[in-house]
Amino acid sequence: MQLLTRRSLLAMLAVTAFSGTTCRRLTAQTSPESTHCHTLVIGAGAAGLAAAQTLQDADCSVVVLEARDRIGGRVHTDYDFASHPVEYGAEFLHGENIVTWDWVRRYRMATLPAFDYYRHQFAYANQALLPFRQWSTIPGLDALDLLNGSPIDTLIANWIDAGKPDVSLAQFLELHQIEWSPEVRRLVDHSLSGSYAANLDQLGVYGLMETTYAGDGDRYFRLQKGYSHLLEQFAAGLDIRYATPVTRISWSSSGVQVQTAADQTYTAQQVVITLPLALLKANTVEFVPPLPEAKLKAIQGLGAGHITKLILKFDQPWWPSELESCLTPLDTQFWWRPGWQRSNEAPVLTAFTGAKGADTLGALGRDGAIQTGLQHLEQMFEKPLTARLTDARFVDWQADPYARMAYSYVPVDGVGLRSQLAQPVDRTLFFAGEATHLTRAATVHGALESGIRAAQELLSTPAHRAI
Template structure:
């Protein structure tokens, strides 16, 4: 018999990526006695969590924005680190830009078939539960509108797609209803961390061994362990590797695996959608939008705008656009012209005061960021079941975590955190079985 603690302490695990999933896994592994090394390509931790402290008196999220739900795992960390939160908007706090004019939250019911903006998910769920084959959200909603004589005008289609592509990560013409059906919503609303999401991860990573500025180039693996080569020329050896690379990086094959990943693993990587979801932060000298407008859903390619300082006493006059799908690709193609076009959109909605009071803008392109190449993942048509396939270990040597591997909570920080904890458990489980023999 071998003492299980000794067996686990002798295990060395390299975690590739210091985002929420990697930090979560590393913490679990180290707390159990493993030796853990995190390799991070960036010059900072956090991955697609990045808080700016230079845009306003308050933190501004350039990446992940919210805690989604009142009872998700992120709250354990919020309480542990004595952080504070502020609740986000309700649907009634959002205005709508439709038909070349702004409608308040109270007026949106006057927009023909506006309910489809909120009920597209229910329509998709009904489709799946009726046993129908996988199809795009666009096709399912269009079919429903035809059968129910709903007015699905071009403007309304743009409005629905703005909501879908930002919320789900991909355009409704590519988003599969079966993959969307796998997802679970978390009741209780959305919340921002007052100190910033980065503050949470900086406390979570304290005491962990993180090597920054170390992009992984290749991973050689066998039953003897792993050898990881970085672009800096360094070589790292360990017993196991946990890969938390974003789906877009895996799809681009920026990291070479030797031997190659099994066909079913590569099929899962290629069969999911790496959603382009970007942000544009716009700072002004003073507020020119209605005081009761927490955000605005639009038919424009800038899609959705909200106030990062909503319900804060120190709120700055700042608007943030969040843009997904083909609209994100459009802004990515503009380069330096992305901010001017976003300002044009604000001028179209609010008039000359947008330009008059404009101070500065920042385009945050997660889709073209070399270390992410995606905002968050989404399920393509016929992509149901692939997240679980992506999450599976390879020969108990290579393990996988990250938001794209979470079947029910992809595209969220709490999903990434949970995936890291799940992967840590998978790494430790074989070792415990060996120790008990």
């Protein structure tokens, strides 16, 4: 959840290494109808902001076109719901060694540790809440180490080394006669649904082993002031045009012309496209001429995963003080306390749900999802809770018109599609976003690295260096 070797951000931003040249800053000629700049970036999410900042640091004229009225894309922090930030989208720094830390340290941002699995994670199984230390009492529950140095991980590696065909994870488990009780199977399924936003029968085993996150580290963290605060630092000083959805990109080797929903036209020499995969799948932007077949194959071949978040606020805490998170076989799948380790923690719980569970909650809509979440908590904790609920949010990223997905996954026979999606087209169109990252998809740091990679590809083109 790497196409490029991870290095420190400061080194990655040393773009003057390209033949000792930088691009000349152009003065944008701006009117309501037409704008010209050297480079356009479509999307002000993590990938787009990283690309734009890298280009601007190289003294390029950059305009960022953002469909929303805010930055961040699938990063969205609510500062009003509780006494502390609450994340609607991406929430964690996934690892102690990831590139995001370079920005965290640069901007001197405080972080909080998250997910102490060994002391504070629970599972709801056999109609009981069990702390991690008791999971071994349930036959098969050790399978929750799936794809994390477990025997199954080794089995998949051996399968691939033997040159056997790609199969779904569900089929792989059946072929190896790995069987669990229905409840344990749901727990295993749910532990993966959130990580990959897909069901076991949708995930190809080759793709799972391609997405390694090698070297990222095992610890999780939150940003004290929220993820949006970090991205606001990226956005500072950038020329971002908000509420500007793109409808058409006309391109050739000599440049691009981008049209918006408001009939504005932007022209540039090159463009970095960071649209979510689902928007590319749905042809929300028309490419003239159409994209090459290899690019279209990658777009249609990769999976666009579904995640929902249900965030419930109560009158006061009623859960065990030692509980930080809880995995369940229910449709709400995985609960956690977003205010964990905060001195001003509000009585809030988040249910993070992927794949089939997200489909179920999404079909219920806001009110139905809230009612289902309350029923599940009452079942798990054996407490009446409806009267104690004071506020709620339901976030369905598949229903968001400018996302239509959470993050991507690789289906059976999908290995290589991420690399195809990332490839530039005619030294004019450059692609970034979590779906283009070979080994760190579905993460903010993967999106950041992809934006830097796309910007560096653009900066290294002969056409660019000739300016």
